[in-house]
Amino acid sequence: MKAAIFGIGTELTDGQIVNKNAAWISKQLKHLGLMTQAHLVVPDDRKLMREGLEFCATKADLLFLTGGLGPTSDDFTREIVTEWAGVPLKFDEASWQHVTERLTSRGYVVKEIQKQQCYFPEGSKVLKNAQGTANAFYLEAHGKKVFVLPGPPREIESVWNDYVAEWLKQHTQHLDPFVTRMWDTLGVGESDVAVIVEDVLKNVSVEKGYRVHLPYVEVKLSYFKSQEQDMAAAVDTLTEALHFCTITRDAEDVAEVFAQKLKEVNSLCLIDEVTGQFLMNRLMPVLRTYMTDKFWSFSKSKDVKSPADLHLHIIPKDEHSCEVSLEYRGRKTKDFITSPYTTANMRERRHQYFAEMALIFWMKNLS
Numbered sequence: 248m249k250a251a252i253f254g255i256g257t258e259l260t261d262g263q264i265v266n267k268n269a270a271w272i273s274k275q276l277k278h279l280g281l282m283t284q285a286h287l288v289v290p291d292d293r294k295l296m297r298e299g300l301e302f303c304a305t306k307a308d309l310l311f312l313t314g315g316l317g318p319t320s321d322d323f324t325r326e327i328v329t330e331w332a333g334v335p336l337k338f339d340e341a342s343w344q345h346v347t348e349r350l351t352s353r354g355y356v357v358k359e360i361q362k363q364q365c366y367f368p369e370g371s372k373v374l375k376n377a378q379g380t381a382n383a384f385y386l387e388a389h390g391k392k393v394f395v396l397p398g399p400p401r402e403i404e405s406v407w408n409d410y411v412a413e414w415l416k417q418h419t420q421h422l423d424p425f426v427t428r429m430w431d432t433l434g435v436g437e438s439d440v441a442v443i444v445e446d447v448l449k450n451v452s453v454e455k456g457y458r459v460h461l462p463y464v465e466v467k468l469s470y471f472k473s474q475e476q477d478m479a480a481a482v483d484t485l486t487e488a489l490h491f492c493t494i495t496r497d498a499e500d501v502a503e504v505f506a507q508k509l510k511e512v513n514s515l516c517l518i519d520e521v522t523g524q525f526l527m528n529r530l531m532p533v534l535r536t537y538m539t540d541k542f543w544s545f546s547k548s549k550d551v552k553s554p555a556d557l558h559l560h561i562i563p564k565d566e567h568s569c570e571v572s573l574e575y576r577g578r579k580t581k582d583f584i585t586s587p588y589t590t591a592n593m594r595e596r597r598h599q600y601f602a603e604m605a606l607i608f609w610m611k612n613l614s
Contacts, residue, residue: 280424
């Protein structure tokens with residue numbers, strides 16, 4: 248089963264917002280071993296929407312449409328889908344009740360224009376949106392299975408958890424999932440990593456891929472789950488060959504692992520005199536998840552005094568090395584990091600390397 252994700256909205260094609268929905272949906276599908284064949288985005292234009300829907304239908308068996316289910320004049324996704332399916336629109340009284348109850352409970356006046364959100368293709372299944380007024384729907388047409396979802400990410404996730412996830416679980420049990428194994432390497436250039444990989448796998452028929460997400464170079468091997476036993480030796484050999492530079496495996500994130508260890512920490516003070524914004528940018532998203540109701544602070548000066556439980560410091564030793572330390576529960580641990588990036592024009596890469604190595608040190612030593 249192959250999927251395509253079709254985002255609808257002029258705000259996407261204008262660059263006003265980034266289409267994070269497509270990435271999120273693809274990630275959910277990847278966990279199930281499904282392959283996403285295409286991401287497509289078009290503005291609120293009827294002709295382009297119809298052409299885009301037909302294009303996606305030629306590339307995949309399973310389609311996900313996002314956006315254009317609201318009550319305004321530029322929300323006509325349901326009309327385009329209905330025309331493509333060749334069925335009439337039908338008013339759904341339960342959806343009107345949902346809209347009415349949600350709006351009135353929040354002090355809004357219900358308007359006639361909002362009835363637009365309550366029409367669905369005949370024969371489709373309405374999927375209640377617990378986080379918004381625009382219900383989603385599922386239908387089958389032209390041999391394709393189609394989920395039409397609202398645009399806001401929170402609403403998509405709600406509908407997904409309530410309906411789509413279980414549907415996918417039931418309808419993908421018979422499939423041979425497409426598996427991807429990953430190695431995140433650090434301190435070695437992309438071409439150098441590629442030489443190692445290509446040499447190890449020169450006689451192995453497997454889909455290989457590389458992704459640079461600084462300061463890492465990610466190596467990917469993809470194959471069907473039914474091939475897992477045949478691929479085991481190649482995976483083991485590659486793992487051994489990349490052992491000297493591998494930091495994490497299979498999409499594990501150092502910042503996420505470290506942040507999970509902070510659950511028992513009530514307060515945190517991080518002093519970073521080395522990396523600029525790199526450490527803060529890496530930690531901020533995960534700290535918001537794991538330390539929402541706790542105290543944490545960042546500073547660029549070691550002279551800052553803080554009563555925090557956990558102190559994390561990274562201070563310069565010279566241009567190419569730094570000292571990283573962790574102080575917690577009366578115990579202080581420190582180490583020195585030397586960057587492999589030594590030339591003047593690699594200054595930013597050095598800072599990224601220092602940030603990541605500091606996270607790795609803290610992750611290993613926080614207990």
